Amino acid sequence: MVLNLWWLNSIAFADPSYEQRAQEAAGGVGEFVSLEEAVPDWEEPLRNASSAAAVRD
Numbered sequence: 001m002v003l004n005l006w007w008l009n010s011i012a013f014a015d016p017s018y019e020q021r022a023q024e025a026a027g028g029v030g031e032f033v034s035l036e037e038a039v040p041d042w043e044e045p046l047r048n049a050s051s052a053a054a055v056r057d
Helices: 002-014 018-026 043-056
Strands: none
16 A cells, blocks of 8 residues: 555656646645545445444454
8 A cells, every 4th residue: 555655646746747736736726526426425435444344343
């Protein structure tokens, strides 16, 4: 997981427009998309992960 996160960060930081896009995102520039619209049924995997964690404990 850490290696994957490192890889994604390295790709983002290598993009010449990264700094500008990061500043725009921090300033709230852009289109808002709700979580429900962007990731339909996001609650189900969360419930499944919580249930699996409870079983392991």
